[in-house]
Amino acid sequence: MSVPVLYRIRPASPEAHLFEVSLTVSQPAKKGQLFHLPAWIPGSYMIREFARHIVTLHAECGGQPVALHKLDKHSWQADPVDGALTLYYQVYAFDLSVRGAYLDAQRGFFNGTSVFLAVDGYEQGRCEVEIERPRGKAYQDWRVATSLPLREGKQKDNGFGRYRAENYDALIDHPVELGLFESVSFKACGVPHEFVVSGRFNADLKRLARDTKKICEWHIRLFGEPAPFDRYVFMLFVGKEIYGGLEHRASTALMADRDHLPRPGAKGIDDGYLRLLGLISHEYFHAWNVKRLKPAAFQPYDLTRENHTRLLWAFEGVTSYYDDLALLRAGLIDRERYLGCVAETVTTVWRGNGRTKQTLEASSFDAWTKYYRQDENSPNSIVSYYAKGALVALALDLLIRDKTKGTKSLDDVMRFLWKKWQKDGAGLAEGEWESLAGDATGLDLHDFFQQALRATDDLPLGPLLATQGIKFAFDYGAGLTDRGGFGAVKSEPDVPRASLGIKGASDPLGVRLQHVYDGGAAQAAGLSGGDVIVAVDGLRATDADKMQAGLIAGRSVIVHAFRRDELLTVQVLPKAQTADACRLSLMKKTGPWPAV
Structure with a gap:
C-alpha cells in the first residue's frame, strides 16, 4: 500500500550547500494539486520566507513534465494529471542557525519548514520521508539523528532510511542532524534521551549527560510523570561565539560556543557551562510550555502569515524563569549562584528605556515586527518578553507564596494549566492564562496582571523579594560589562563615574x-x-x-x-552614571524560595 505523500531528501551537493528533495503525491487533486512552503517556523516569530531558498523546481507524472504555476512567494499549483505526481526541487542550505537548513562537507542539518513543501488537502494525513546518504566515500560514516520515528521501528544504516509522521505538522517538528557527530544516551524518569554534539570540541560528554539528566528529571516531575514523549533528542552544534535554541515536540536544536562545554576533568560550573545548561533547561521546558500547552492563536499554526498573540510573555517569559531555577532545584547550582542569575536579568531589563514605553502584552504581540527585527534603537523602544516575562513570573511566584502563606506557588499554576491541557488539549485564549492562575491559587490577581502586563511601571520586586529574606538593591557596577549579581551593594565611589x-x-x-x-x-x-x-x-x-x-x-x-x-x-x-547594576543579597532570616 503506497503512502499518500512521500518525501525523499538527499545532501546532493554539500560543497554547493544543496539538498535535493522529491515529493510524490499518490492521488493529486483533480483540479490541480496546490503546494506551499511555510513562511516561518514555530518558536521563532518572524516571517522568514523559506521559499526564497528553493533553487530549482519542476514536476513530473509518469515520466512526463507537468506545468507548475507560481501563485505567490511560497505557493505553486500543478496542472491536473492522471496518476501520481512528483515534484523535484533543490534547496540552498547555508543558514547556520537553529531555524533553517545547513549543509557543507562536514555537516548537514534541516528543519522540515525549510525543505518540505506542504501538500494542500493532505496536511492532516500521514506521510513518510526517506533520508538518503550523500554519495561518495567521504560520507560513508555519516549518521542521522532525529526524533522522527522510523517506519520499521528499528534504526539501521547509521539512521539513513524511511521515517514516518502522522501529519505535516509532525513532519516539520522533528529537525534532522547529519554528519560525524558524537552522542551520549541516558534515561530520565525511564524515558530514553540522546544528546548529539557536532562541530569541533573536546568535552566530557558523560558529565554533560549526567547534568542534563538531572535537569530533565526535575522538569518531568514538576509537571508529573509520565513525560509527554517516548524519546527525546538534544542536537547541539558547537562553534565560536554562537548561541541559540529552538524547541520541538520531542527534541531541540541548540547552538553554543565550544568553550562552554564541560572540559574533561574540570570541576564546578563556570559561567559558560552555566549558560549552556540554562539553554538546555529552557528548551526542554518548552516540551510542555508552548509545544503542547500553547496560545489558542497557535492552534493550529497558520504558517503562511503572522500568528499574533499577547501571551508570549507566558510561554517564553515563564520558561525563562524556570530555566535557571531548575538548575538550582536539580542540585547543579546553589542559591547564591541562582540569585546572581536573577540579578543579571533585572539589570538587563532596567538598563533599557524600552521598559518604560512598551507593555509586556504589546511586546508579545509585536514580536514579529519588533523583537525579532531589532535595530540600534531597540533598547529605547521595546522590552523583552523573555527577560521581563521572567521577572513577571518571579514576581507572581513570590506574590502567590506570600498571599497563601507558602501553601501555593507558581508551580501549582503550571501543573493546573498542564492538567487542563491533558483534559481538553485546547489552546489558551487571550487573557485565559490570568484567570486560570487565579483558579489555581484562589487569589484575585487582577491588579497584579494589570500592572505587570498592561502598564510600564517597574515591578515591585524589592518588597516581594523581601518576603523571602532577600535584599534588592542597585549600585554603579564596574562598567558596562558589570550586570550585577549576588552580594552586597558595592560602595559608592567618591566621584560618580x-x-x-x-x-x-x-x-x-x-x-x-x-x-x-x-x-x-x-x-x-x-x-x-x-x-x-x-x-x-x-x-x-x-x-x-x-x-x-x-x-x-x-x-x-x-x-x-x-x-x-x-x-x-x-x-x-x-x-x-546611574546606579543600574542589580545586587541581591540574603538577610538574616530567609524563606524557602528559591530552593523550594
Whole structure:
C-alpha cells in the first residue's frame, strides 16, 4: 500500500550547500494539486520566507513534465494529471542557525519548514520521508539523528532510511542532524534521551549527560510523570561565539560556543557551562510550555502569515524563569549562584528605556515586527518578553507564596494549566492564562496582571523579594560589562563615574556604538548607533569601558567619530552614571524560595 505523500531528501551537493528533495503525491487533486512552503517556523516569530531558498523546481507524472504555476512567494499549483505526481526541487542550505537548513562537507542539518513543501488537502494525513546518504566515500560514516520515528521501528544504516509522521505538522517538528557527530544516551524518569554534539570540541560528554539528566528529571516531575514523549533528542552544534535554541515536540536544536562545554576533568560550573545548561533547561521546558500547552492563536499554526498573540510573555517569559531555577532545584547550582542569575536579568531589563514605553502584552504581540527585527534603537523602544516575562513570573511566584502563606506557588499554576491541557488539549485564549492562575491559587490577581502586563511601571520586586529574606538593591557596577549579581551593594565611589550612555563594541577603527541610550550624553551630542568613535580628546578609543573610565561627569570632551565614511567632531558632556547594576543579597532570616 503506497503512502499518500512521500518525501525523499538527499545532501546532493554539500560543497554547493544543496539538498535535493522529491515529493510524490499518490492521488493529486483533480483540479490541480496546490503546494506551499511555510513562511516561518514555530518558536521563532518572524516571517522568514523559506521559499526564497528553493533553487530549482519542476514536476513530473509518469515520466512526463507537468506545468507548475507560481501563485505567490511560497505557493505553486500543478496542472491536473492522471496518476501520481512528483515534484523535484533543490534547496540552498547555508543558514547556520537553529531555524533553517545547513549543509557543507562536514555537516548537514534541516528543519522540515525549510525543505518540505506542504501538500494542500493532505496536511492532516500521514506521510513518510526517506533520508538518503550523500554519495561518495567521504560520507560513508555519516549518521542521522532525529526524533522522527522510523517506519520499521528499528534504526539501521547509521539512521539513513524511511521515517514516518502522522501529519505535516509532525513532519516539520522533528529537525534532522547529519554528519560525524558524537552522542551520549541516558534515561530520565525511564524515558530514553540522546544528546548529539557536532562541530569541533573536546568535552566530557558523560558529565554533560549526567547534568542534563538531572535537569530533565526535575522538569518531568514538576509537571508529573509520565513525560509527554517516548524519546527525546538534544542536537547541539558547537562553534565560536554562537548561541541559540529552538524547541520541538520531542527534541531541540541548540547552538553554543565550544568553550562552554564541560572540559574533561574540570570541576564546578563556570559561567559558560552555566549558560549552556540554562539553554538546555529552557528548551526542554518548552516540551510542555508552548509545544503542547500553547496560545489558542497557535492552534493550529497558520504558517503562511503572522500568528499574533499577547501571551508570549507566558510561554517564553515563564520558561525563562524556570530555566535557571531548575538548575538550582536539580542540585547543579546553589542559591547564591541562582540569585546572581536573577540579578543579571533585572539589570538587563532596567538598563533599557524600552521598559518604560512598551507593555509586556504589546511586546508579545509585536514580536514579529519588533523583537525579532531589532535595530540600534531597540533598547529605547521595546522590552523583552523573555527577560521581563521572567521577572513577571518571579514576581507572581513570590506574590502567590506570600498571599497563601507558602501553601501555593507558581508551580501549582503550571501543573493546573498542564492538567487542563491533558483534559481538553485546547489552546489558551487571550487573557485565559490570568484567570486560570487565579483558579489555581484562589487569589484575585487582577491588579497584579494589570500592572505587570498592561502598564510600564517597574515591578515591585524589592518588597516581594523581601518576603523571602532577600535584599534588592542597585549600585554603579564596574562598567558596562558589570550586570550585577549576588552580594552586597558595592560602595559608592567618591566621584560618580561618568557615562556616555552607550553600548559599544570593538571595531578595527575604534569603538562602534551598538546602542545610544535615550537621555544619555552621546545622544544629546548627536552621536548615533553605528557611529565609530576613534578618539576622545585626541586619544585613540579602543574599548568602551576604558574610554569612559577616564571621563569626569560634567567635564566636556571632544569626540571624533566616523558615520559611514564621514568624520564627525562633536563636543560631549558626560553625565553621572546611574546606579543600574542589580545586587541581591540574603538577610538574616530567609524563606524557602528559591530552593523550594
